[in-house]
Every structure is written in structure tokens, then in C-alpha cells.
Amino acid sequence: MTGGKFITFEGIDGAGKSTHIGFVTDFLTSRGKTVVSSREPGGTALGEKLRDLLLHEKMHLETEALLMFASRREHMAQVIEPGLARGHWVLSDRFTDASFAYQSAGRGMDRAKMEALEHWVHPHLQPDLTLVFDVPVEVARERLNATRTLDKFEQEQMGFFSRCRDEYLRRAAQFPDRIAVIDSTRSIEETRGRITLALERLL
Ligand SMILES: Nc1ncnc2c1ncn2[C@@H]1O[C@H](COP(=O)(O)OP(=O)(O)O)[C@@H](O)[C@H]1O
Numbered sequence: 001m002t003g004g005k006f007i008t009f010e011g012i013d014g015a016g017k018s019t020h021i022g023f024v025t026d027f028l029t030s031r032g033k034t035v036v037s038s039r040e041p042g043g044t045a046l047g048e049k050l051r052d053l054l055l056h057e058k059m060h061l062e063t064e065a066l067l068m069f070a071s072r073r074e075h076m077a078q079v080i081e082p083g084l085a086r087g088h089w090v091l092s093d094r095f096t097d098a099s100f101a102y103q104s105a106g107r108g109m110d111r112a113k114m115e116a117l118e119h120w121v122h123p124h125l126q127p128d129l130t131l132v133f134d135v136p137v138e139v140a141r142e143r144l145n146a147t148r149t150l151d152k153f154e155q156e157q158m159g160f161f162s163r164c165r166d167e168y169l170r171r172a173a174q175f176p177d178r179i180a181v182i183d184s185t186r187s188i189e190e191t192r193g194r195i196t197l198a199l200e201r202l203l
């Protein structure tokens with residue numbers, strides 16, 4: 001069996017990406033695809049332990065980046081690569097674009113070091129499609145405050161998220177064939193319409 005694709009979901013916290021993963025799963029399943037839905041940091045037993053540390057412990061910014069990539073390496077070995085080899089469609093709630101947005105742009109980690117990590121951990125693998133859910137930071141903050149107790153990242157200041165958002169948009173301009181920016185200020189229904197258009201290009 002061939003033809004699996006790797007799709008990643010990105011955006012600042014509260015942009016609405018988790019809201020749409022179930023929809024994408026149902027859409028692809030209705031088109032006869034076998035879908036594996038996962039997330040980073042996490043997606044494996046070890047990765048979920050790393051996620052717990054990453055979301056709740058203070059640490060040096062390079063430690064944070066290294067643990068993100070440790071989780072990613074395990075995720076690739078256990079979930080992403082075996083899934084694609086079986087012809088499955090692998091969905092990941094975040095991947096390396098998040099490291100560039102949060103650890104490099106947000107926290108200020110040297111971009112060349114981040115590129116070195118990317119080339120080391122996945123020199124050949126890139127998502128077939130990345131959906132960046134885009135909203136102004138104020139909208140994301142309001143959505144977050146309305147729904148949940150905030151973790152370490154979600155407690156960051158507006159300036160941090162503004163840098164993350166700018167980096168996502170910069171990368172979307174740099175990799176226009178891979179990254180689709182989805183205006184997530186629209187209603188959930190309208191947003192689904194935009195997602196469907198992006199997915200249909202892969203089918
Ligand atoms: N298009 C939208 N319009 C209004 N509210 C939305 C929209 N998309 C998501 N939300 C709401 O915003 C909150 C954060 O969404 P979520 O998907 O958890 O964000 P993320 O996964 O990007 O952090 C949720 O309460 C969700 O219902």
C-alpha cells in the first residue's frame with residue numbers, strides 16, 4: 001500500500017488548531033484513507049513523559065529545544081515513519097515549525113542551531129502539508145482564557161506569541177508549497193471550508 005501523507009497542524013496557542021483535527025480525520029476517513037492522529041511534544045509513551053516536563057518545568061531554552069527534538073525523534077521512529085510506510089495518513093498536532101516559532105522566534109534560540117537540529121533529526125522528512133491556523137494574539141488569548149487552565153507556554157506574554165505568529169507567517173512565505181495559512185478568525189464552518197480546499201490539493 002502506498003500514498004500516505006504527513007499533515008501537520010500549527011499556530012499559536014488558542015488559534016483553534018485542535019478544534020479542527022477531528023474534522024480532518026473524519027474528512028480523510030470519508031475519502032477512504034486510514035488516518036493516524038498524533039501530537040508533539042508527545043505521541044509516544046516516552047514523548048508524553050517529555051511533554052509533561054516540557055509543559056510544566058522551567059528549563060534552559062536549549063534544553064527545551066533538545067527535549068522537543070528528543071520527543072520528535074521517538075515520534076518519527078514509532079509513529080510517523082511506520083505509519084507512512086503502511087500508506088496511512090499521519091496527522092500531527094505540531095512538528096518542527098513549532099520549534100522555529102516557539103524556541104527560536106519566541107525564546108530567542110539561535111536559528112542556525114535549530115536548523116542543525118532539524119537537519120540531524122529529519123534531513124529528508126518534511127510534512128506534505130502544514131496548516132497554520134492564524135489569528136491575532138488578542139483573539140487567541142481570549143479563546144484560551146475562556147476555556148482552560150494555562151500551561152507554561154500558554155502563560156507567556158503577548159509579545160512572545162506575537163513573535164511566534166510572525167515566524168509562522170514568515171515560514172509560510174518561505175515554504176508556500178507546503179504551508180497553507182488558514183484564517184482562523186472566521187467561523188468554525190468557514191474555517192472548515194478553507195481546510196477542505198487545502199486538503200483537496202493532496203488527494
Ligand atoms: N473559528 C473559531 N471561532 C470561535 N472559536 C473558536 C474557533 N476555533 C476554535 N475556537 C475555540 O477556541 C478555543 C481554543 O481552540 P483550540 O482548538 O483548543 O486551540 P489550539 O489547539 O490552537 O490551542 C476553543 O474553545 C475552541 O472552541
Ligand SMILES: Cc1cn([C@H]2C[C@H](O)[C@@H](COP(=O)(O)OP(=O)(O)O)O2)c(=O)[nH]c1=O
Nearest residue numbers: 013018040041068094095098099102153154
Ligand atoms: C512541538 C512543539 C510544541 N511547543 C509548544 C507549543 C504549545 O504551547 C505546547 C503544547 O502544544 P499543544 O499541543 O498545542 O498544546 P495544547 O493543544 O494543549 O494547547 O508546546 C514548542 O514550544 N515547541 C515545539 O517544538
